[in-house]
Amino acid sequence: xxxxxxxxxxxxxxxxxxxxxxxxxxxxxxxxxxxxxxxxxxxxxxxxxxxxxxxxxxxxxxxxxxxxxxxxxxxxxxxxxxxxxxxxxxxxxxxxxxxxxxxxxxxxxxxxxxxxxxxxxxxxxxxxxxxxxxxxxxxxxxxxxxxxxxxxxxxxxxxxxxxxxxxxxxxxxxxxxxxxxxxxxxxxxxxxxxxxxxxxxxxxxxxxxxxxxxxxxxxxxxxxxxxxxxxxxxxxxxxxxxxxxxxxxxxxxxxxxxxxxxxxxxxxxxxxxxxxxxxxxxxxxxxxxxxxxxxxxxxxxxxxxxxxxxxxxxxxxxxxxxxxxxxxxxxxxxxxxxxxxxxxxxxxxxxxxxxxxxxxxxxxxxxxxxxxxxxxxxxxxxxxxxxxxxxxxxxxxxxxxxxxxxxxxxxxxxxxxxxxxxxxxxxxxxxxxxxxxxxxxxxxxxxxxxxxxxxxxxxxxxxxxxxxxxxxxxxxxxxxxxxxxxxxxxxxxxxxx
Numbered sequence: 060x061x062x063x064x065x066x067x068x069x070x071x072x073x074x075x076x077x078x079x080x081x082x083x084x085x086x087x088x089x090x091x092x093x094x095x096x097x098x099x100x101x102x103x104x105x106x107x108x109x110x111x112x113x114x115x116x117x118x119x120x121x122x123x124x125x126x127x128x129x130x131x132x133x134x135x136x137x138x139x140x141x142x143x144x145x146x147x148x149x150x151x152x153x154x155x156x157x158x159x160x161x162x163x164x165x166x167x168x169x170x171x172x173x174x175x176x177x178x179x180x181x182x183x184x185x186x187x188x189x190x191x192x193x194x195x196x197x198x199x200x201x202x203x204x205x206x207x208x209x210x211x212x213x214x215x216x217x218x219x220x221x222x223x224x225x226x227x228x229x230x231x232x233x234x235x236x237x238x239x240x241x242x243x244x245x246x247x248x249x250x251x252x253x254x255x256x257x258x259x260x261x262x263x264x265x266x267x268x269x270x271x272x273x274x275x276x277x278x279x280x281x282x283x284x285x286x287x288x289x290x291x292x293x294x295x296x297x298x299x300x301x302x303x304x305x306x307x308x309x310x311x312x313x314x315x316x317x318x319x320x321x322x323x324x325x326x327x328x329x330x331x332x333x334x335x336x337x338x339x340x341x342x343x344x345x346x347x348x349x350x351x352x353x354x355x356x357x358x359x360x361x362x363x364x365x366x367x368x369x370x371x372x373x374x375x376x377x378x379x380x381x382x383x384x385x386x387x388x389x390x391x392x393x394x395x396x397x398x399x400x401x402x403x404x405x406x407x408x409x410x411x412x413x414x415x416x417x418x419x420x421x422x423x424x425x426x427x428x429x430x431x432x433x434x435x436x437x438x439x440x441x442x443x444x445x446x447x448x449x450x451x452x453x454x455x456x457x458x459x460x461x462x463x464x465x466x467x468x469x470x471x472x473x474x475x476x477x478x479x480x481x482x483x484x485x486x487x488x489x490x491x492x493x494x495x496x497x498x499x500x501x502x503x504x505x506x507x508x509x510x511x512x513x514x515x516x517x518x519x520x521x522x523x524x525x526x527x528x529x530x531x532x533x534x535x536x537x538x539x540x541x542x543x544x545x546x547x548x549x550x551x552x553x554x555x556x
Contacts, residue, residue, distance in 0.1 A: 112184075115187070259439065266535040271524070286445075288479045289544070294441060301398050319402070338543055401441070458525075475527045481516075
């Protein structure tokens with residue numbers, strides 16, 4: 060018995076999508092060129108934001124480009140001065156060459172509408188670019204390339220939209236001194252009303268806030284140090300302190316904080332925070348070496364910590380584009396965003412394959428991107444950075460700006476550069492031993508001096524502010540408890556501010 064093949068139902072014909080002409084307005088393009096050729100003052104109304112590639116008609120774009128070159132040289136742009144630009148341009152010659160330019164100039168009515176024409180041309184260019192981005196996104200989504208996951212395509216599309224938005228932002232330009240002074244007064248007034256008298260996001264480390272005024276909106280702050288100095292611990296303390304202050308003051312101080320941890324997992328960071336809050340050593344928590352009463356303290360501490368608006372993203376090897384996308388989403392969300400912390404800079408990725416090409420260029424791209432993000436969202440960005448091994452070669456191991464890896468880009472883009480330094484770390488590894496020809500008395504003297512210095516530097520950390528655009532540089536001493544990974548204010552009778 061043979062079975063009949065299943066008859067396939069013919070699919071319904073897909074209706075053809077009517078071809079659509081990209082958005083454009085040739086009349087506006089021609090009218091603008093006519094206005095500029097007739098009166099070069101019209102160029103001042105559009106020269107800041109309009110470019111030749113914004114024109115739909117490429118011939119009009121080339122004419123505008125030539126006009127821009129001549130005017131920016133300080134010369135008059137008309138049919139005569141532009142003649143040599145288009146002597147070999149076949150398309151303009153077909154239109155009539157210099158005679159066409161003269162005819163174009165004679166067709167204008169007034170330059171009053173020049174700015175409106177320019178904005179219309181620019182807006183239609185953005186619309187065409189949106190169409191291109193959308194078409195490209197659709198085509199890539201249909202390709203089903205295994206090497207290009209959907210999340211990566213989304214981030215690429217958002218990056219393209221961000222670049223287009225940046226290109227199309229016409230809100231720049233001069234701000235009057237009156238408006239600038241008003242904004243400065245508002246900042247000073249807000250700081251005066253706060254109990255802490257801090258204008259930025261407070262770190263809740265008294266002497267550090269005194270030096271910096273807090274972490275300022277739109278600033279890129281670099282926190283650098285050698286391994287085991289406590290960079291992550293200090294950044295975690297600052298992030299937690301800022302988020303906790305936001306919770307306790309109802310948003311009057313502090314900030315909702317986004318912590319991008321490229322090195323440690325969210326669980327490890329949470330364990331550190333539990334240790335800091337409960338004062339139970341983190342290594343004991345990880346190993347489960349805790350008493351029943353300590354476990355009750357941990358449970359109660361977790362209940363308190365759950366209310367703190369601190370959000371952790373532990374995605375490894377995050378790109379600048381992906382970080383920017385996630386930060387924007389958080390900023391737009393109900394809880395908002397007031398501080399970004401990144402641990403750490405060298406684990407981020409730039410765009411493309413620049414890592415293999417030149418790491419310095421990639422770091423430069425990353426720092427520029429983070430600075431742009433800080434300005435766009437108007438929040439401080441605190442990024443951790445590694446230091447080169449040059450520190451270890453010096454007798455005085457306090458870091459300097461030149462010790463930053465790829466220091467040129469980082470130092471240039473950062474508004475504040477701070478170093479974490481703990482002399483205790485190096486001192487504990489320099490215990491003296493008796494030399495071959497050394498007397499017992501001399502060795503005991505040296506050993507006693509080493510012990511005395513150890514007592515002086517024990518549990519003391521220095522935050523060296525090596526660069527600050529808006530304030531003084533200098534050194535702040537903090538108290539550091541390694542077992543709890545906790546930084547706090549250092550009480551000294553002769554504290555030097």
